Amino acid sequence: IQPSAQNPLDGQEFRDLEWGDLNFLHTTDQHGWHAGHLEESQYSADLGDYISFISHMRRRAKEKGVDLLVIDTGDRVEGNGLYDASEPKGLYTRRILEPFDVDIITTGNHELYNGTTALHEHTQTIPFFGDRYLSSNIDIDMGNGWEPMANRSLRFQTENLGLDIMAFGFLFNFTGNFKNTRVKPVATVLEEEWFQKAIREPVDLFLVAAHIDVHTLELQQIHDAIRQQNPETPIQIFGGHSHIRDFVEFDSKSTALESGRYCETAGFLSLDGLVPKDEKDTSFVKPKDGAPMKTFRRYLDFNRAGFQHHSNTTEDSFDTDAGLKVSKDIALYRQSLDLNRLIGCAPREYTLSRDPYPSAGNWYSYLGEVLLPKMVVNKTRAEVPRMIFINGGSQRFDIFKRFTYDTTFIVSPFTSRFMYAADIPWEVATRLLGYFNDDASPYSVEMQAKGEHWASASSNQPLPESMMLPVNQIPLARGRQKWRKTIGYTTEDAFGKQGDDVVHQAFQKFDTPKVLQANASFPVGWEAKPPQTVDVVFFDFIAANVADGMNRIVGEKKWKKEDFGYYMSREDTLTKLMLEFVQEEWGKEC
Numbered sequence: 318i319q320p321s322a323q324n325p326l327d328g329q330e331f332r333d334l335e336w337g338d339l340n341f342l343h344t345t346d347q348h349g350w351h352a353g354h355l356e357e358s359q360y361s362a363d364l365g366d367y368i369s370f371i372s373h374m375r376r377r378a379k380e381k382g383v384d385l386l387v388i389d390t391g392d393r394v395e396g397n398g399l400y401d402a403s404e405p406k407g408l409y410t411r412r413i414l415e416p417f418d419v420d421i422i423t424t425g426n427h428e429l430y431n432g433t434t435a436l437h438e439h440t441q442t443i444p445f446f447g448d449r450y451l452s453s454n455i456d457i458d459m460g461n462g463w464e465p466m467a468n469r470s471l472r473f474q475t476e477n478l479g480l481d482i483m484a485f486g487f488l489f490n491f492t493g494n495f496k497n498t499r500v501k502p503v504a505t506v507l508e509e510e511w512f513q514k515a516i517r518e519p520v521d522l523f524l525v526a527a528h529i530d531v532h533t534l535e536l537q538q539i540h541d542a543i544r545q546q547n548p549e550t551p552i553q554i555f556g557g558h559s560h561i562r563d564f565v566e567f568d569s570k571s572t573a574l575e576s577g578r579y580c581e582t583a584g585f586l587s588l589d590g591l592v593p594k595d596e597k598d599t600s601f602v603k604p605k606d607g608a609p610m611k612t613f614r615r616y617l618d619f620n621r622a623g624f625q626h627h628s629n630t631t632e633d634s635f636d637t638d639a640g641l642k643v644s645k646d647i648a649l650y651r652q653s654l655d656l657n658r659l660i661g662c663a664p665r666e667y668t669l670s671r672d673p674y675p676s677a678g679n680w681y682s683y684l685g686e687v688l689l690p691k692m693v694v695n696k697t698r699a700e701v702p703r704m705i706f707i708n709g710g711s712q713r714f715d716i717f718k719r720f721t722y723d724t725t726f727i728v729s730p731f732t733s734r735f736m737y738a739a740d741i742p743w744e745v746a747t748r749l750l751g752y753f754n755d756d757a758s759p760y761s762v763e764m765q766a767k768g769e770h771w772a773s774a775s776s777n778q779p780l781p782e783s784m785m786l787p788v789n790q791i792p793l794a795r796g797r798q799k800w801r802k803t804i805g806y807t808t809e810d811a812f813g814k815q816g817d818d819v820v821h822q823a824f825q826k827f828d829t830p831k832v833l834q835a836n837a838s839f840p841v842g843w844e845a846k847p848p849q850t851v852d853v854v855f856f857d858f859i860a861a862n863v864a865d866g867m868n869r870i871v872g873e874k875k876w877k878k879e880d881f882g883y884y885m886s887r888e889d890t891l892t893k894l895m896l897e898f899v900q901e902e903w904g905k906e907c
């Protein structure tokens with residue numbers, strides 16, 4: 318745990334784990350949160366704590382004569398100062414991840430948005446993990462033509478039961494990658510010779526580590542391709558990308574688990590009733606005593622109390638040398654990046670989705686009404702009315718009272734710059750937001766294809782400490798023991814409502830805007846007499862979408878993204894502007 322982080326409150330009610338023959342721990346979408354959540358005690362474990370936990374769980378597996386595999390399904394980068402504040406980005410993250418002893422690891426879309434990130438992944442991270450790092454559908458060009466980003470598949474035997482496993486690593490059909498990589502559509506790869514050969518190998522289980530939302534066509538396609546050749550063999554899938562706790566059942570021997578995001582969740586899954594046959598034939602996985610194979614899943618809140626509970630350790634016996642070293646290194650790296658530096662104190666907490674948009678506590682509302690109009694300005698065109706558009710997905714996390722240097726990256730990690738289209742007719746500019754918000758618009762379709770996930774009813778986001786319920790003690794019928802309930806994940810998935818390891822109180826989640834519009838320098842009385850033209854200002858990340866939108870509105874191909882210039886200096890990213898704003902506008906009395 319990091320020096321400034323807090324352990325969760327005592328007295329939480331746990332749901333225990335059920336071990337099987339083959340057990341898994343799974344993380345996904347870590348997004349640089351390796352220091353843990355310093356403002357939320359429920360998710361305050363750091364990667365060092367997780368490393369200690371893994372080590373105890375491996376020991377327990379050995380004692381039980383079963384196996385444990387550790388999986389990570391990508392998007393380890395972008396979204397936290399520990400990754401984004403270093404120069405080059407990820408300098409420390411790559412070192413921090415080295416002791417992370419995963420069995421299978423794969424690539425997410427965030428490893429590919431930026432050419433340098435992809436390059437570093439290929440030249441530094443992948444060699445370290447070697448053949449355990451799988452990229453079944455990604456290629457990279459290092460200057461000599463396309464080559465596989467990493468190993469395509471891996472066949473291996475588990476340590477204790479000797480289960481024979483064939484593993485793959487897939488990314489969804491992502492199109493927003495930098496041009497030094499290419500992501501092959503999943504359906505195409507399923508037809509490739511190497512894949513067809515791999516699924517014909519006589520193994521006990523197929524394992525798919527996928528940076529793919531578990532409710533997608535891509536995963537169904539992967540499942541169906543393997544199942545067609547292997548009617549009886551278990552297919553275990555681990556997903557990611559949509560940042561939620563989720564679980565789906567494809568058939569009685571195939572499920573997919575998604576384990577949340579941002580080091581808030583470690584997924585646990587077990588398969589029982591796997592009996593490897595001596596002779597390899599087409600039905601070597603047999604149910605125990607004729608009973609069907611049993612699958613069990615649980616979502617663990619990422620904190621030391623839970624890790625100790627599930628690994629049967631105590632505060633005294635929990636830490637391993639390797640885990641302690643990682644926690645110490647993280648603290649040193651954070652210090653050298655000055656991440657704890659207080660920039661300002663927020664007038665109140667702002668949330669992305671726990672407060673409705675628009676409302677006073679909603680961060681998008683604050684951005685649209687206060688921050689963007691003030692900060693996004695070109696001095697030479699300051700008097701020209703402007704409409705500023707940013708994509709909702711650019712904002713990544715809530716704002717607590719203490720806004721530190723780290724917070725700027727936690728909220729706005731991307732290096733998007735502001736571009737503009739000058740003097741756009743009022744009738745065109747005012748229809749842009751409607752165009753973006755129209756579900757049928759090509760913008761939505763394209764962004765969905767890129768993995769854009771707008772508000773999702775099934776995703777549930779945890780609350781900060783300040784939202785903890787007052788101690789709500791519920792006496793147990795059989796004794797004097799009392800539980801303390803906190804607000805947090807209350808996941809409902811294909812196996813029901815008992816998946817979370819801690820019994821929480823549910824919370825409400827509201828829709829977030831796809832695209833946010835802010836207006837600035839509008840003349841007095843504009844409602845009665847609108848300006849004839851305005852500047853349309855937007856992130857370069859959505860420049861092509863803005864051009865498409867305006868072309869659709871006027872019904873002709875008038876704009877292309879190459880026509881647009883930068884509205885402000887290229888250094889003026891929203892991350893930088895936000896930091897300046899907080900420094901200037903918010904006091905330091907928290």
Ligand SMILES: O=c1ccn([C@@H]2O[C@H](COP(=O)(O)O)[C@@H](O)[C@H]2O)c(=O)[nH]1
Nearest residue numbers: 426430558708710711731768769770858
């Ligand atoms: O430069 C960028 C890159 C991405 N985004 C937005 O991020 C999300 C996707 O993130 P996931 O963690 O994979 O869900 C999506 O909304 C992109 O639009 C961005 O704004 N800028």
